[in-house]
Amino acid sequence: GDSVTQTEGLVTLTEGLPVMLNCTYQTIYSNPFLFWYVQHLNESPRLLLKSFTDNKRTEHQGFHATLHKSSSSFHLQKSSAQLSDSALYYCALHMGYKLTFGTGTSLLVDP
Amino acid sequence: EAAVTQSPRNKVAVTGGKVTLSCNQTNNHNNMYWYRQDTGHGLRLIHYSYGAGSTEKGDIPDGYKASRPSQENFSLILELATPSQTSVYFCASGDYREVYAEQFFGPGTRLTVL
Numbered sequence: 749g750d751s752v753t754q755t756e757g758l759v760t761l762t763e764g765l766p767v768m769l770n771c772t773y774q775t776i777y778s779n780p781f782l783f784w785y786v787q788h789l790n791e792s793p794r795l796l797l798k799s800f801t802d803n804k805r806t807e808h809q810g811f812h813a814t815l816h817k818s819s820s821s822f823h824l825q826k827s828s829a830q831l832s833d834s835a836l837y838y839c840a841l842h843m844g845y846k847l848t849f850g851t852g853t854s855l856l857v858d859p
Numbered sequence: 860e861a862a863v864t865q866s867p868r869n870k871v872a873v874t875g876g877k878v879t880l881s882c883n884q885t886n887n888h889n890n891m892y893w894y895r896q897d898t899g900h901g902l903r904l905i906h907y908s909y910g911a912g913s914t915e916k917g918d919i920p921d922g923y924k925a926s927r928p929s930q931e932n933f934s935l936i937l938e939l940a941t942p943s944q945t946s947v948y949f950c951a952s953g954d955y956r957e958v959y960a961e962q963f964f965g966p967g968t969r970l971t972v973l
Contacts, residue, residue: 781959840902845890846892848904849901849903850901851899851900
């Protein structure tokens, strides 16, 4: 069935270093649509960014991701991590008004 | 601004008891969803609805029922609560008119079943 796989567990970075959180997916749909949601401590998940067409980069709030159908990937990147980026990040696959979420990756940015 | 509210925010229940979690949205969205969040499992879909009177099973519906009496309200019902249902529950809404619609989440309900 359809599924999403993310970098597992906790990723710890020093402020200023680049961020890359991996997301790969499996789906029967030929035109998948992917999202990244972010959840800060004691808050609810909110949309960070969403994919467009194959090989097209999407950006929001300093983060960017590119859908690559050839490798079934939608990795989240940022050039320079900030302390405020510490949060739980979910990659999600859109399937007919439903979302299938990955297990989430916790990002901790240290000073 | 999108608005999804949930009640109660925290709940302690006993095994075998009935629990009802409520969700209200003022977004005028047709689609509503119930998820549970557990470490190592992420967000998993329990039930969802396309509008008043409709409920659909999600990926993990066993042990849960849902009710959508109106556009604004969507409830999750645990008829016989078990400790394995201890979790954080999120309600969300989405606009059916946009195929790849963003989902707006409520603040969550922390449920503990003893």
